[in-house]
Amino acid sequence: MDLLLSEHHRMVRASARKFAEAELGPIAEEIDEQERFPMEVYRKAGELGLIGSIIPEQYGGGGADLLTNGIIKEEMCRVSAGFGMSMNICTNNFCYFIAKYGTESQKRRYIPPVISGEALGSWCLTEPEAGSDALAIRTSYRVENGEYVITGSKTFITNAPIARYFIVVARRQGTKGAKGASLFILERGMEGLSTGPPFRKLGMRCSPTGQVFLDEVRVGPEQVLGVEEEGFKTMFETLDLERILGANTSIGIAQACLDASVRYAKERKQFGKPIAEFQLVRNMLAEMATRLEITRVYTYSLFPLAERGVKLTKEASIAKYYASIMATRAALDAVQIFGGYGYMRDYPVQRYLRDAKLVEIGGGTSEIQKMIIARELLR
Amino acid sequence: MEIVALMKQVPDTETQIKVNPQGTWIIEDDIKWIMNPYCEFGVEEALRTKEKHGGTVTIVSIGPARAVEAIRTALAMGADKAIHVDDPALVGTTDSLGKARILAKILQSIPFDIIFAGKQAIDDDMAQVGPAVAELLGIPQLTFVNGLEWIDGRTVRVNRQVEGGSQVIECSLPVLITCQKGLNEPRYASLPGIMKAKKKPLETKNLAALGLDPAQVGKEGDTTEILRVELPPPRKPGKIVDGETPEEKAAKLAKLLREEAKVI
Numbered sequence: 001m002d003l004l005l006s007e008h009h010r011m012v013r014a015s016a017r018k019f020a021e022a023e024l025g026p027i028a029e030e031i032d033e034q035e036r037f038p039m040e041v042y043r044k045a046g047e048l049g050l051i052g053s054i055i056p057e058q059y060g061g062g063g064a065d066l067l068t069n070g071i072i073k074e075e076m077c078r079v080s081a082g083f084g085m086s087m088n089i090c091t092n093n094f095c096y097f098i099a100k101y102g103t104e105s106q107k108r109r110y111i112p113p114v115i116s117g118e119a120l121g122s123w124c125l126t127e128p129e130a131g132s133d134a135l136a137i138r139t140s141y142r143v144e145n146g147e148y149v150i151t152g153s154k155t156f157i158t159n160a161p162i163a164r165y166f167i168v169v170a171r172r173q174g175t176k177g178a179k180g181a182s183l184f185i186l187e188r189g190m191e192g193l194s195t196g197p198p199f200r201k202l203g204m205r206c207s208p209t210g211q212v213f214l215d216e217v218r219v220g221p222e223q224v225l226g227v228e229e230e231g232f233k234t235m236f237e238t239l240d241l242e243r244i245l246g247a248n249t250s251i252g253i254a255q256a257c258l259d260a261s262v263r264y265a266k267e268r269k270q271f272g273k274p275i276a277e278f279q280l281v282r283n284m285l286a287e288m289a290t291r292l293e294i295t296r297v298y299t300y301s302l303f304p305l306a307e308r309g310v311k312l313t314k315e316a317s318i319a320k321y322y323a324s325i326m327a328t329r330a331a332l333d334a335v336q337i338f339g340g341y342g343y344m345r346d347y348p349v350q351r352y353l354r355d356a357k358l359v360e361i362g363g364g365t366s367e368i369q370k371m372i373i374a375r376e377l378l379r
Numbered sequence: 380m381e382i383v384a385l386m387k388q389v390p391d392t393e394t395q396i397k398v399n400p401q402g403t404w405i406i407e408d409d410i411k412w413i414m415n416p417y418c419e420f421g422v423e424e425a426l427r428t429k430e431k432h433g434g435t436v437t438i439v440s441i442g443p444a445r446a447v448e449a450i451r452t453a454l455a456m457g458a459d460k461a462i463h464v465d466d467p468a469l470v471g472t473t474d475s476l477g478k479a480r481i482l483a484k485i486l487q488s489i490p491f492d493i494i495f496a497g498k499q500a501i502d503d504d505m506a507q508v509g510p511a512v513a514e515l516l517g518i519p520q521l522t523f524v525n526g527l528e529w530i531d532g533r534t535v536r537v538n539r540q541v542e543g544g545s546q547v548i549e550c551s552l553p554v555l556i557t558c559q560k561g562l563n564e565p566r567y568a569s570l571p572g573i574m575k576a577k578k579k580p581l582e583t584k585n586l587a588a589l590g591l592d593p594a595q596v597g598k599e600g601d602t603t604e605i606l607r608v609e610l611p612p613p614r615k616p617g618k619i620v621d622g623e624t625p626e627e628k629a630a631k632l633a634k635l636l637r638e639e640a641k642v643i
């Protein structure tokens with residue numbers, strides 16, 4: 001499969017894989033167990049240019065194409081999906097978003113500290129009453145003497161407990177539906193902004209998730225990101241890419257499942273021979289590899305189109321949806337191939353399963369993706 | 380300072396090696412290729428030398444078109460330029476002397492103060508190219524180096540791994556050093572490094588361009604010939620010594636060690 005890639009992308013993969021295996025590999029179980037985000041690895045990723053790969057060079061980024069980031073995310077997720085997810089919130093949802101819609105001074109202020117690995121960003125949309133139904137957000141703002149006063153709360157926010165920066169979606173008081181929302185860049189330390197403790201999760205446990213509370217947070221117009229009151233429109237423009245990148249998380253996890261399963265099936269002996277000799281085990285390996293490789297090719301093919309600005313609503317949802325069920329299936333089968341050992345916390349495959357389940361929920365559930373796919377078909 | 384790192388692309392250590400049907404070489408399709416890990420120590424040391432003394436790092440590599448990827452990786456790590464030798468007459472060559480002649484020819488045409496090479500390539504494990512190049516150039520060589528410090532801008536002090544201990548040698552430039560594990564921890568190719576590598580000069584030359592005769596350094600000129608390549612035989616299963624008592628087991632084991640294994 002890698003032969004389909006350019007030399008550049010193969011080199012990116014080789015370097016990202018080497019980094020992930022050496023820096024994340026030895027601690028992947030421990031950071032899951034301790035629910036700790038490895039800031040030291042994040043800093044090193046920053047030094048290597050992995051966080052800012054797709055950010056323009058004038059803001060300290062690598063200026064690479066979008067697939068480069070997809071590959072980096074995949075390689076991080078192959079070793080620690082929680083780390084890959086947290087890091088990519090910083091890359092794509094925070095920095096790339098600001099690089100695309102921010103003002104010059106916003107770009108200069110917010111991008112460098114994040115891509116250097118010094119600080120984390122976050123992306124705050126979901127609320128207790130607004131999950132799949134994103135337009136139902138209640139966090140609101142009013143304008144007072146040219147200042148914006150924001151009140152509300154956000155939940156399930158990746159990186160929130162440790163992030164320095166927050167892109168917050170809030171609607172202008174009195175507006176409803178798809179109109180009236182604006183995006184704000186907020187900073188820890190602003191009066192009225194606080195965060196809750198990290199939630200205790202099933203998987204993705206090294207990626208801290210938490211609440212953000214906004215109590216009359218007062219900011220000037222320089223904190224507004226993109227066009228005022230067009231927040232949802234701006235956000236929907238970026239959803240395609242976010243969903244395609246969601247598929248990369250799944251691909252990374254599934255690759256980890258496949259690698260572990262192939263290795264184990266050759267090693268583990270029962271009935272006097274390696275379990276890899278049994279047809280039912282081979283079937284699981286063949287199914288896993290087939291679904292994985294097809295998903296990867298489909299997902300990769302979308303990046304150059306997204307780069308050119310082609311609308312990919314249906315395709316991005318197909319990639320995200322299919323990749324997520326592909327990954328949970330791969331993880332279930334990997335646990336099966338490992339037998340009782342697969343169920344033990346001493347082996348990483350149970351972690352792959354716990355991590356994989358998130359990709360069917362975060363960034364839009366499978367049900368929502370199928371809703372979108374069908375809606376696009378029936379247009 | 381003019382710094383040169385000789386580098387070879389080899390099959391990934393994790394690749395499952397298969398022998399070709401003729402039993403003369405391995406099947407090269409489907410293999411993942413990497414920079415020889417010992418050469419990687421050399422590239423890293425070359426970069427550290429540049430960071431200390433300034434200058435340029437030139438990568439020199441012989442190999443087919445696929446070798447360019449390993450060369451680009453070295454450029455992405457921070458090397459400045461590269462010379463790549465590729466010629467149809469080299470397909471299937473296995474001779475260390477021929478390779479050394481090519482490398483020496485290049486080194487005679489470019490300035491150098493210090494040359495780094497891997498102690499050996501992990502594919503054929505010959506460990507001859509580095510020393511042969513030094514001989515052909517008539518310069519000193521320090522082999523199996525696992526530690527290096529600079530006394531001044533023209534003198535190195537190295538640690539060599541030798542049987543049962545280590546040897547410390549001081550040497551003035553020019554010198555060729557073959558690198559052993561322990562010398563350093565090679566850096567990762569950074570993303571900006573990968574981006575910049577594409578624009579760095581990489582010259583591919585054939586034998587004619589180097590003024591070399593295929594009859595001397597190509598397949599025809601090989602001074603050695605590989606007769607057969609085979610995989611190591613599968614390991615025999617271990618033997619479990621049984622017996623009623625520990626004494627009985629020990630006696631049986633001693634007997635086996637003496638009569639079968641012939642080690643005591």
Ligand SMILES: Cc1cc2nc3c(=O)[nH]c(=O)nc-3n(C[C@H](O)[C@H](O)[C@H](O)COP(=O)(O)OP(=O)(O)OC[C@H]3O[C@@H](n4cnc5c(N)ncnc54)[C@H](O)[C@@H]3O)c2cc1C
Binds near residue numbers: 133159371
């Ligand atoms: C670990 C983690 C990290 C996250 N990180 C972030 C983040 O950084 N930023 C952020 O803003 N959000 C984040 N989220 C939130 C995530 O995007 C939401 O959880 C997700 O969109 C689903 O919303 P919900 O949890 O409220 O579920 P609900 O919307 O309540 O859904 C419950 C169930 O109902 C189904 N359902 C809902 N509506 C329909 C429908 N119309 N038709 C059919 N079925 C439907 C859903 O598919 C699901 O099965 C994160 C979540 C998790 C778990």
